[in-house]
Amino acid sequence: MFTPYIINSLVLLTISSTLLVVQSNSDDPKGVSRGKYALGFVCTTGASAGCGLLLSLDQLCFSRVIGTVTLRAVLNMIVYPSLVASVIIVVGLFGSGEWEHMGREMDGYELGKVSYVMNLVGTAIAWQVFTIGIVGLIFEVSSLFSNSISVVGLPIVCIFAVVFFGERMDGVKVMAMILAIWGFVSFVYQYYLDDTKLKAQGRSVVGDKPFHWNRASVALNMGESLPVPRGDHSLGLLTLFWVQSFVPNMGELAHHRHPQELQLHIVGDQEAKEENSSLSTSIITNNQATRTPKPKNFRRWIKVALYSLFVLSGQAVATLLGRQYYNKGGNSKWLVTLLQLVGFPILFLLYFIPTPKQPSDPNITHMQTDAQAPSQSQSPPLKSLALVYLSLGTIVALNCYLYSTGLLYLPVSTYSLICSSQLAFNAFFSFFLNSQKFTPYIINSLVLLTISSTLLVFQSDSEVPKGVSSGKYALGFVCTIGASAGYGLILSLTQLCFRRVIRKETFRAVLDMLLYQSLVASVIVVVGLFASGEWEHLGREMDGYELGKVSYVMNLVGTAISWQVFGIGAIGLIKDISSLFSNSIGVMGLPIVPILAVVFFGDRMDGIKVMSMILAIWGFISFVYQHKLDVAMLKAQRNSVGGNEVSASSPLNAPIARVGG
DSSP: OOOOOHHHHHHHOOOOHHHHOOOOOOOTTTTHHHHHHHHHHHHHHHHHHHHHHHHHHHHHIIIIOOOOOHHHHHHHHHHHHHHHHHHHHHHHHHHHTTGGGHHHHHHTTTOHHHHHHHHHHHHHHHHHHHHHHHHHHHHHHHHHHHHHHHTTHHHHHHHHHHHHHHHOOOOHHHHHHHHHHHHHHHHHHHHHHHHHHHHHHOOOOEETTTTTHHHHHHHHHOOOOOOOSSSSOOOOHHHHHHHHHHHHHHHHHHHHGGGGGGOOOOOOOOSSOOOOOOEEEEEOOTTTTEEEEEEOOOOHHHHHHHHHHHHHHHHHHHHHHHHHHHHTTTTOOHHHHHHHTGGGGGGGGGGOOOOOOSSSTTTTTTTTTTTTOOOOSSSSOOOHOOOHHHHEEEEEEEEHHHHHHHHHHHHHHHHHHHHHTTHHHHHHHHHHHOOOOOOHHHHHHHHHHHHHHGGGGGGOOOOOTTTHHHHHHHHHHHHHHHHHHHHHHHHHHHHHHIIIOOOOHEEEHHHHHHHHHHHHHHHHHHHHHHHHHHHGGHHHHHHTTTTTTHHHHHHHHHHHHHHHHHHHHHHHHHHTTTTHHHHHHHHHHHHHHHHHHHHOOOOOOOHHHHHHHHHHHHHHHHHHHHHHHHHHHHHHHHTTTTEEEEEEEEEEEEOOOOOOO
């Protein structure tokens, strides 16, 4: 069964191998043309597909035809197919006429005839060792596990190639190796969960040793055949023979145990036991709140789709207009920073939107209605609110400035892909500030988003904006990473403030947080604009703008409006769904920007950027999947308490603060 961990492993192992293909500075063999290189690539891909088919067929033969797991059965599976294949290849060797050139080939071998023979013999022996391990893993575990072990070893070959052949170990190869190892860890973790479940059911251990090891040893000692285990977790043939040698009383044990106790039942349910959820829950009685049935309101989902469109389009248009401003002669970082914030008065219109007396969706428990909010007598002191708004507004101003600097010095495609790491930083800071539990899916998301951004560092042929030196490019990269980290910190601090200071999460409270911190940030940025002296050059900048004064003004106005469209969409999604959903839609839209940058600015979309985009999307899916598990657990808890309402405050559901850049 393809569980999420298995799927994650397969995706990462595939990306790991693909990365080695898309790197532009790979060392091609001498004398190999592009046509032959392409032919080699196609043949290798076909061989990989054939290998996967063979492994699956081997497993099918063991389970459906052979039906026994003995040493003889394994040897038969290795020897006879190899014999048939060898005969076919010998015929091909003589039929192609290549055998006629082998004598001259040996004479011309650079290391001598002895090394030539030793090379051939060593290669043959090494492949047989590989085959024994592969077949052993197939019947001990599965063909998928066997193939995963094989794939995780491929990037290791790169290290040996560096040592023995002097090949270059660049950053892309290192990232490919890390991805392969991480994918293998994901695969093994699934087997760990399966084994833990079996042990909890009392089916997989006798005493303190795994029962299938004992059963296998008994079978070999007594000359019995062992039914093929499906999903077995033993460590392979070496472990099996080790147990046979060091546990001589297994045969006696077999005569004293009831036959039913020697049977290992493997349960095929791979997903029954998920990790601990990050939800902290509390029960609210019927006197405090009442459950409302889930509405089937088509108009509501039309609004959700519209809000999502606002988030995606506003973010993309604002980022592209910001890049156009820089490309066509603009140079004021403070002005671009101000444009991200100065349109906040538009949000005052949202105060006139009526809020429901009851939640529109019983699954949305983080957002309170006005009727559920604490009374005015429980409102936080004005000084505390002022301190919160001033502190967060200051951080927002600095964060937006970092985004503006990164956009100035980086290609918009690279900039947007780096920004996707903000989701990882959000989870990281929530671990320290909001007791966020790092479940396997969250950890997976953090690793993938980090690798996604790191891959962009190793691009040797990325198109740097005109007039940008390597030092400024590095500065832009650091500023964008810092801005993404700052945004994650803002979200975590906002959640902390809602929980510790404001103590209510009504729609009005969210609006207050957005407006007042935007007001503070705008004032700080205006001060920075005048203090830096950039305001003095705005007139000349407008006159020298390549597209004219009208386009200059339209660019600035359009950027400001676009960011507010984004803000309206984000708040709407907070109100109708959740802040996590709003933040996730924003992150999901970031990979769209590089595609638009290719169309409008001619950015080059090379293989590294494509792989980075895929990793970012996959990390995002892993993050959201954890939220899906949290919601499923919340529903189960609701059902378990009958008519009572369960309220949850998920660490992932931090109210949206501000998305800069």
